[in-house]
Amino acid sequence: MKQKIAFFIDTSQTSGGAFSEVVYMLIKLEQIFQDKAEIIIVSTSKKLNLNTSKSKIKIKYFKMNIFQRYFCYLRNYNSFFRKVRDFIFNNKFENFLSKNKIDIIYFVSPSQYSLYIEDTDFIITVPDVSHRENIEFPEWAKSSNFYWKENILSKVLIRAIAVITNAKIIKDKIIKFYGVDNDRVKIINHQPSTGISKFNPGISKPIKNYNLPKNYIFYPANFLPHKNHKYIIDVIKTLKTEYKKDISAVFCGADKGYLSKTKKYVSDLNLEKDIIFLNFVDDADLPFLYLNSIALTMPTFSGPTNIPPWEAFKMGIPAIYSDIFGIREVYKEAVYYIDPFNSKTMVKAVNDIMENPEVKKRLIDNGKKLLKENNFDKDVEQILNIVEKNYKIKNSWLFKN
Numbered sequence: 001m002k003q004k005i006a007f008f009i010d011t012s013q014t015s016g017g018a019f020s021e022v023v024y025m026l027i028k029l030e031q032i033f034q035d036k037a038e039i040i041i042v043s044t045s046k047k048l049n050l051n052t053s054k055s056k057i058k059i060k061y062f063k064m065n066i067f068q069r070y071f072c073y074l075r076n077y078n079s080f081f082r083k084v085r086d087f088i089f090n091n092k093f094e095n096f097l098s099k100n101k102i103d104i105i106y107f108v109s110p111s112q113y114s115l116y117i118e119d120t121d122f123i124i125t126v127p128d129v130s131h132r133e134n135i136e137f138p139e140w141a142k143s144s145n146f147y148w149k150e151n152i153l154s155k156v157l158i159r160a161i162a163v164i165t166n167a168k169i170i171k172d173k174i175i176k177f178y179g180v181d182n183d184r185v186k187i188i189n190h191q192p193s194t195g196i197s198k199f200n201p202g203i204s205k206p207i208k209n210y211n212l213p214k215n216y217i218f219y220p221a222n223f224l225p226h227k228n229h230k231y232i233i234d235v236i237k238t239l240k241t242e243y244k245k246d247i248s249a250v251f252c253g254a255d256k257g258y259l260s261k262t263k264k265y266v267s268d269l270n271l272e273k274d275i276i277f278l279n280f281v282d283d284a285d286l287p288f289l290y291l292n293s294i295a296l297t298m299p300t301f302s303g304p305t306n307i308p309p310w311e312a313f314k315m316g317i318p319a320i321y322s323d324i325f326g327i328r329e330v331y332k333e334a335v336y337y338i339d340p341f342n343s344k345t346m347v348k349a350v351n352d353i354m355e356n357p358e359v360k361k362r363l364i365d366n367g368k369k370l371l372k373e374n375n376f377d378k379d380v381e382q383i384l385n386i387v388e389k390n391y392k393i394k395n396s397w398l399f400k401n
Helices: 016-033 066-074 079-099 112-116 143-159 168-178 194-198 229-241 259-268 283-291 308-315 327-331 343-355 357-373 376-398
Strands: 003-009 037-043 058-061 104-107 121-125 162-165 185-187 216-220 248-252 275-277 295-298 319-322 336-338
Touching (some): 104 376, 112 143, 121 376, 216 283, 295 343
Parallel strands (some): 121 162, 248 275
């Protein structure tokens, strides 16, 4: 008898590199599972589209009315509303899962919906615990943001049949902070987005002409303080004024409340022509933005895992990355390490890559080597192992055929 696995995707998770990675995983799991398990998607977004003809996975929409949303909101402020919410909403969610005969639900990222699980077995992905490590930044300093994530992780992880993350350093922190059993935390390395994975040199064509400058460094990241866009702006200013370099920076990513401040800083430094803001970029165009760049730059304060370096490795361009805790364990000799507090270190990195072909070649070669060593397809098979183990355990006491 087939197990039925539901992948839960929130409205906020329907675009970007992380979503592309989920789509790739779904396609791979569909191939791996075959007659062993059936996959469906449960989403809070009616607009969700996998944008692939390779998959036959069905998408089911889970609707929550205003009344239930209101009690979910009030839950955090009053024990009475918490009890009312739990009584009403838990039953609705569990009834939905039961009606659709879901054996396991997989939350592809921390979600408030995981708090409403009572009986169904579940898996959850935790890409990072940055709210614990970067409390100084406003995205986590605000108590409601911090406790939103902490409330989920502290209550949910200990009950999950498996917790998925992207690096050993994060696995160790999950075990330390939340007391999850070592064997239940699995590592699945990042995978380049679908646009990068599908790219075929000489055949693939860009959807849009962005009219980008000849020399630019590339930073695909949402606009949040910990992403450190200001740092790159300072780098461009230094390279142009002190080193007389003809160079620009290209940013693409969603506005998470920090875009206007970033643009103002660009304006204050008179760099409007040298800092290009592309906002959202289609997956199919990403390969060309990488290919035509001098290097990927990531001066982020959060990590140690992110998808863009793996995309840079795939596209054969150098990657420059913050030398933060745990990062060398992940990327080894495949990136040029810089100090996210000292923009002069990235100035040196960009100069070295532009002027020293040996440095550029070494980074590209090491990136390709590391990408080859990390077998994403093999990592994903761990999901099948989790599903099969779960079925065997249940079959031993539920007497299912």
